[in-house]
Amino acid sequence: MPNFGSCNVFLRATFGIDPGAEIGRQLGELATQVHVIRGQEVKTDPADTTLVFLASGATKLGALASRERHQIVAFHFGGDIFTVPAVSVHRYMLIGLCESTLTTFPAREFYDRAASNPWIMRALLERSQTALFRCRDKAVNLGQKSAGERVAGFLLAMWERLDASEGSSPMIDLPMSRGDIGESLGLKIETVSRQFTKLREAGIIDTHGRSGVSLLDLPRLAEQAGYYDRNTVPPRPEWVERKPELVP
Amino acid sequence: MPNFGSCNVFLRATFGIDPGAEIGRQLGELATQVHVIRGQEVKTDPADTTLVFLASGATKLGALASRERHQIVAFHFGGDIFTVPAVSVHRYMLIGLCESTLTTFPAREFYDRAASNPWIMRALLERSQTALFRCRDKAVNLGQKSAGERVAGFLLAMWERLDASEGSSPMIDLPMSRGDIGESLGLKIETVSRQFTKLREAGIIDTHGRSGVSLLDLPRLAEQAGYYDRNTVPPRPEWVERKPELVP
DNA sequence: AGGCGACATTGATTTGGGTCAAAGACCCGG
DNA sequence: CCGGGTCTTTGACCCAAATCAATGTCGCCT
Structure with missing residues (x-):
């Protein structure tokens, strides 16, 4: 069996999958175990999204805006599941904040094999949405x-x-x-x-x-x-000024 | 049949679902048709995430940082599928940039009913990831x-x-x-x-x-x-300075 | 325990974008 | 085709954060 280390923990704890079952083995085949120390980069596939399970430790996901400018888009802690984008307009790098253990999967293949299991897809979807909501809040803060x-x-x-x-x-x-x-x-x-x-x-x-x-x-x-407080901060007038109009 | 308008188009075009089939009817029951004009807000559930299919037109998804500060986190155009977060630390508002037609669903219930269909979950997951990647790039730009x-x-x-x-x-x-x-x-x-x-x-x-x-x-x-160019911009030294270390 | 290197704090100065103010252009409706 | 309101452009000035420059301190490693 090619999978080992935290992969089994990941499959069982996150998706309720028996690593010995057929789906468990199929997904396990895709797993790569990684161990990094503080400051070390986790090498990810530049051509495709990487799915990561952080078993223990902490990492930062940063993007290179140019030679001397970096933006950290997310921090992750033990138990987190997230994805590292392929290279597009920015290059992303996943780096350990301390000694960390993680399991990585090629996202597309993982999805292909997991598609038949609604539990897994549901769990992945909800994690993805959590990351999206956090990122949107970050965009509000930065902007x-x-x-x-x-x-x-x-x-x-x-x-x-x-x-x-x-x-x-x-x-x-x-x-x-x-x-x-x-x-x-x-x-x-x-x-x-x-x-x-x-x-x-x-x-x-x-x-x-x-x-x-x-x-x-x-x-x-x-x-x-200075967070939005639903009790004290009414929306700005012009955003809600126009009256609703019934569908014809 | 409670669903009408763009809902059928949405289900068929996006997920390959026959709106007349069992799953199509179940999802259609959750649909709400909305038509907005320029500047008008699409009312979404403040207590739960809303799943939106924009059939035609264009919208902006903005967050209220405080009374006088707004951040638009995404623009959407005809055919886009996206979610509007429930109220958390920021209040989000979906507003028409022009006359638009959309179908909204309560996300949790939609996921509950769609979970058994791997095609739908896969499509939703990929859309969610696209939104996440765009949002991360936005964070890099803003930061x-x-x-x-x-x-x-x-x-x-x-x-x-x-x-x-x-x-x-x-x-x-x-x-x-x-x-x-x-x-x-x-x-x-x-x-x-x-x-x-x-x-x-x-x-x-x-x-x-x-x-x-x-x-x-x-x-x-x-x-x-000033986008990252993989040919001309090497990563900053200190992000990759530490040598890899083999797993013990 | 002590020394050294990286990390953090503090101060002085600069600057990109914000703010305030006014003029100009577009476009819709009559 | 003309009028008026909204949206956009331009200019002058200001300020929050960046930059430049020391100084201080933590904590690791011998």
């Missing part, structure tokens, strides 16, 4: 938010995804550097640092070493993030 | 590109999606205003206008009235867009 709002929103998003505090005040341990945060938020490292300082001086967060962040005042942090 | 690069890239993207020229020099008819373009690119209307002027003065494009744009020099336009 419309100030540096302060972006950093506050980032901390809230990371808190939701990797809060490790138990009972005590919310605390997160960021696996990415200030530079990574900047590349994710479309800001320079100095700007990210200044915003951290502002939040610390305002008593909203506290920092411990390079990666530890205590979220001392979540409501105020959410306020700083 | 890293200059105003000039964004506008050039926008024109190229619109050319790919709605080029109507036949044989003659590439020409597009933009269904959206300068303001919409600005909200899509994270720029103000004045900045968009200035970039159009620059491109016109450089002889790269020509404009005809409010919506007509001739792309006189596509290679130079692509150059202005």
Whole structure:
């Protein structure tokens, strides 16, 4: 059996598939096990989309806008399933934030073999939509938010995804550097640092070493993030000004 | 039979489904026909994702970042299939750019009923991935590109999606205003206008009235867009500096 | 434990795009 | 074909974040 390592875990936990069953073996044949260390790139097929299951660790998915400009489009943590696009107008790179174990599949072939199983397709579809919604929110942040709002929103998003505090005040341990945060938020490292300082001086967060962040005042942090609040922010008039018209 | 209008067209053309068959009827029951005029919002369920088939016309999908800040996350044209997210940290609104006809479905229920049909799930998955890839490219543009690069890239993207020229020099008819373009690119209307002027003065494009744009020099336009070129732009050293390490 | 290299912070200055203001062009309806 | 409102263009000025430049600090490795 060619598959090994986290592939079986992936198939069973995500899709409820017995790796020994026919479909399990067929999909397992497509699997490639990868282990990367901090800063190392996961080589993916430049000609086709790659489907990735991150068994453990954390990764960043970044795109090359040009020689010196990178944009991180997503961070992933243990258990995440996502895709790495083939090269198009931008080149995408998947890179470990720390030591990570993952299983990769050629997406098209995986879909071909999995198509007959509605569970798998449903699971993939929902994950894809989650990634799309996150990406859209990112687009809103990048297009419309100030540096302060972006950093506050980032901390809230990371808190939701990797809060490790138990009972005590919310605390997160960021696996990415200030530079990574900047590349994710479309800001320079100095700007990210200044915003951290502002939040610390305002008593909203506290920092411990390079990666530890205590979220001392979540409501105020959410306020700083400037998210849409359905109770306080009515839509701008001209977007809803025209009266509905019945279908003839 | 409760379904009518473009729903049948949608089911047959997209998924190869006979609207009269069992699955066709079940999905058709979920359909809502909508007809909007320019500027009118398509009401979608704030509590759940809405699946939309745009039969004809053009729409913009925008998010409210706050009272006065909007970000358009996608434009859609006749034949497109996409989803409108439920309200989360941002409120999304689907609005007609011109008179449009569409069919909407509650996504969760649609998926529940369609799950048994691998063709449908496969088609939905691929559309979702297309939207995700476009959104990621948008994130790269919003995060890293200059105003000039964004506008050039926008024109190229619109050319790919709605080029109507036949044989003659590439020409597009933009269904959206300068303001919409600005909200899509994270720029103000004045900045968009200035970039159009620059491109016109450089002889790269020509404009005809409010919506007509001739792309006189596509290679130079692509150059202005500053896209990653696999032949000329090598990856930044530190992203690939660490040597691969074999799995123990 | 100590030293070194990468990462982070802070300050001074510059600048791309935003903001404010006004004039001009398109296009629809009468 | 003319009038008026909306959309677009252009110009002058301003500001948030980028850039340039030190200085400071963490944490890894010996």
